[in-house]
Amino acid sequence: MSAVAVIGPHLIDILGRPVSEIPEGQGSVVLEEIRVTVAGTGGGAAVDLAKLGATVSSFAAIGDDVLGRLLVTQLHEYGIDTTGLVTQHGQKTASTILPIRPNGERPALHVPGAMASLQPTDVDVTALLAADAVLFGGPETTPQLLDPQGIEIFSTVRAAGIPIFVDLLYPGRPETLQLLNPLLPLIDWFMPNDQQLRGLTGVDDVVEAARLLLARGVGAVAVTVGEHGAVLVRPDVDPISVPAFPTTVVDTTGCGDSFNAGMITGLLSGCSTEDAALIGSACGALVASGLGSDAGIEDLAGVLALIAASHSDAGARIAARTTTALDA
Numbered sequence: 001m002s003a004v005a006v007i008g009p010h011l012i013d014i015l016g017r018p019v020s021e022i023p024e025g026q027g028s029v030v031l032e033e034i035r036v037t038v039a040g041t042g043g044g045a046a047v048d049l050a051k052l053g054a055t056v057s058s059f060a061a062i063g064d065d066v067l068g069r070l071l072v073t074q075l076h077e078y079g080i081d082t083t084g085l086v087t088q089h090g091q092k093t094a095s096t097i098l099p100i101r102p103n104g105e106r107p108a109l110h111v112p113g114a115m116a117s118l119q120p121t122d123v124d125v126t127a128l129l130a131a132d133a134v135l136f137g138g139p140e141t142t143p144q145l146l147d148p149q150g151i152e153i154f155s156t157v158r159a160a161g162i163p164i165f166v167d168l169l170y171p172g173r174p175e176t177l178q179l180l181n182p183l184l185p186l187i188d189w190f191m192p193n194d195q196q197l198r199g200l201t202g203v204d205d206v207v208e209a210a211r212l213l214l215a216r217g218v219g220a221v222a223v224t225v226g227e228h229g230a231v232l233v234r235p236d237v238d239p240i241s242v243p244a245f246p247t248t249v250v251d252t253t254g255c256g257d258s259f260n261a262g263m264i265t266g267l268l269s270g271c272s273t274e275d276a277a278l279i280g281s282a283c284g285a286l287v288a289s290g291l292g293s294d295a296g297i298e299d300l301a302g303v304l305a306l307i308a309a310s311h312s313d314a315g316a317r318i319a320a321r322t323t324t325a326l327d328a
């Protein structure tokens with residue numbers, strides 16, 4: 001079983017659907033469903049990785065409030081090691097209210113809370129070195145981890161041969177690229193969505209935008225494009241398009257986090273890059289089918305069944321790899 005250390009935003013999402021409009025004044029509407037989930041480029045991916053069979057440890061700052069206790073309880077239910085969570089007294093746990101539109105779109109009302117306070121001294125480097133991969137979600141939300149002392153942590157991880165995966169939480173901005181600059185050469189796979197990549201680089205074409213990051217030292221880019229799947233951009237090879245899977249969209253919150261979890265699971269099992277991204281894409285389709293970033297995915301077998309239904313060759317290859325990896 002692979003071990004993945006997940007650093008970055010662990011949030012509580014409160015989601016309701018379907019919301020067509022906020023009622024005027026003190027009016028109210030009756031919804032079909034309201035859910036509370038662990039989410040974020042850290043927490044959401046951590047839960048998905050655990051469901052897919054990885055041994056997961058979480059590293060983040062949370063508040064000493066009800067939401068923080070709920071977050072820890074939920075992570076424990078998935079068997080996730082929470083030793084690396086730091087509780088900040090008097091602060092709030094990061095959280096988001098998401099009124100989900102009938103078409104699955106998700107405007108967000110967000111409190112960052114304690115999230116940004118995570119410091120290099122909060123992160124146990126020895127614990128990271130025990131992992132097979134490190135996912136650093138939302139580095140722009142924890143700026144202190146991008147200071148020289150924080151960058152030293154990721155240099156140590158990289159020097160130990162442990163791959164580093166990075167995704168963004170917030171919309172991409174040119175100043176975020178500036179902030180990420182020292183981290184870029186340490187990233188094996190950068191996995192933003194297309195809008196984040198465009199916002200970060202100011203380049204409209206996603207392949208060109210990804211190549212700009214490769215030129216700054218990023219190892220490879222997997223850019224997700226919602227219902228159009230993903231594009232893999234690596235040095236010296238042609239870009240590869242990875243298809244999306246058909247799904248009935250309920251809520252697209254957390255699709256990208258699940259794509260990351262699926263792709264990491266595939267790569268750690270020894271799958272080809274393309275097959276690993278296909279696992280990611282299948283995870284994204286499953287998450288889109290339910291409310292909340294933890295919806296849709298039950299386990300790896302369910303993801304493999306979705307892949308096998310429309311891509312039988314890839315399904316067989318992936319099943320052979322992941323079964324061997326799980327047995328090892």
Ligand SMILES: Nc1ncnc2c1ncn2[C@@H]1O[C@H](COP(=O)(O)OP(=O)(O)OP(=O)(O)O)[C@@H](O)[C@H]1O
Nearest residue numbers: 193224225226227229244253254255256257281284
């Ligand atoms: N409508 C959809 N139909 C099928 N697959 C989808 C759909 N939306 C997302 N996906 C799958 O999920 C993956 C990630 O989605 P997306 O690009 O929306 O991520 P994101 O914007 O980073 O999401 P989040 O940040 O909320 O986790 C896509 O590459 C695709 O495979």
Ligand SMILES: [Mg+2]
Nearest residue numbers: 168193256257
């Ligand atoms: Mg995302």
